[in-house]
Amino acid sequence: MAGLLCGTKRRKQEENAERVMLDPTSRENPKFKELIKVLVDWVNSELEEERIIVKDLEEDCYDGQVLQKLFEKLWGRKLNVAEVTQSEIVQKQKLQTVLEAVNVVLRPHGWPIEWTVDSIHSKNLVSIVSLMVSLAMHFQAPIRLPEHVSVQVVVVKKKDGLLQTGHVTKELTSTTEMMLGRFERDAFDTLLDHAPDKLNVVKTSLITFVNKHLNKLNLEVTELETQFADGVYLVLLMGLLEDYFVPLYNFFLTPESFEQKVHNVAFAFELMQDGGLKKPKARPEDVVNLNLKSTLRVLYNLFTNYKNSD
Numbered sequence: 001m002a003g004l005l006c007g008t009k010r011r012k013q014e015e016n017a018e019r020v021m022l023d024p025t026s027r028e029n030p031k032f033k034e035l036i037k038v039l040v041d042w043v044n045s046e047l048e049e050e051r052i053i054v055k056d057l058e059e060d061c062y063d064g065q066v067l068q069k070l071f072e073k074l075w076g077r078k079l080n081v082a083e084v085t086q087s088e089i090v091q092k093q094k095l096q097t098v099l100e101a102v103n104v105v106l107r108p109h110g111w112p113i114e115w116t117v118d119s120i121h122s123k124n125l126v127s128i129v130s131l132m133v134s135l136a137m138h139f140q141a142p143i144r145l146p147e148h149v150s151v152q153v154v155v156v157k158k159k160d161g162l163l164q165t166g167h168v169t170k171e172l173t174s175t176t177e178m179m180l181g182r183f184e185r186d187a188f189d190t191l192l193d194h195a196p197d198k199l200n201v202v203k204t205s206l207i208t209f210v211n212k213h214l215n216k217l218n219l220e221v222t223e224l225e226t227q228f229a230d231g232v233y234l235v236l237l238m239g240l241l242e243d244y245f246v247p248l249y250n251f252f253l254t255p256e257s258f259e260q261k262v263h264n265v266a267f268a269f270e271l272m273q274d275g276g277l278k279k280p281k282a283r284p285e286d287v288v289n290l291n292l293k294s295t296l297r298v299l300y301n302l303f304t305n306y307k308n309s310d
Helices: 001-015 030-046 057-061 065-075 089-110 117-121 125-138 187-196 196-217 232-242 258-274 284-288 292-306
Strands: 018-022 149-159 161-173
Touching: 030 057, 030 065, 030 117, 030 125, 057 065, 057 125, 065 089, 065 161, 065 284, 089 117, 089 258, 125 161, 125 187, 161 196, 187 196, 196 232, 232 258, 232 292, 258 284, 258 292, 284 292
Parallel strands: none
Antiparallel strands: 018 149, 149 161
């Protein structure tokens, strides 16, 4: 009798079971492929000291080893898990421990938990990418994720003994600000959304302000969002506003990489705080990523504090 009930229960579970797969056409989507590349490069950069090289997210992340090392590096703590896992049972146990720790960190900050032990271990690429994106955004990785990446997902479900197939659109990234959870709107949001004519007035005032000082070095700005993105003008501007020379060894005068640009902007932020200004709301990565509102916030803060300086 017990065996009969158990078998009935198992059949009901199989009846309602769902299988989710990435649509083959989405796998070739250029933006999705770009997202994969950015994530792989980021993971390899983070785990360089561990001498771990990831080539394929599906094949290299399903057993929990890479996820463990990545999360420990980002979190700054060690997990109590087995280092080598050969059997499927032990792999899933390890994944369970890693994902529980990940979820404890991410869930209070509103990140949707869209992965399970089974989905990761079965090499579900959508689940793995969702997890990686959430980790990258939560720990403010110095990378630029492509925005508005969506894929088609095939959902297969057994009902009344028949397989039913449907397609669902899955959003993997939105905008950087939305993914970071920055929903607090300010004057610049209003300007960008509802008053572009007034925004141009603000931009003109800021350009006049920065050029008043940068002209002393024979430098001139015409585009705020692009010419401050590498941090060089921000560093030089702070030196001019505070009347000191910034040693060239403190920053990259001709930055070539994303990391060097982030270093410059972060250094400029430090100079601002040394000058008594509040810590900028923007992240250095936002400025480097040509986020107009972030750049405007930083420059407007300088304008309000130094508009009367010569």
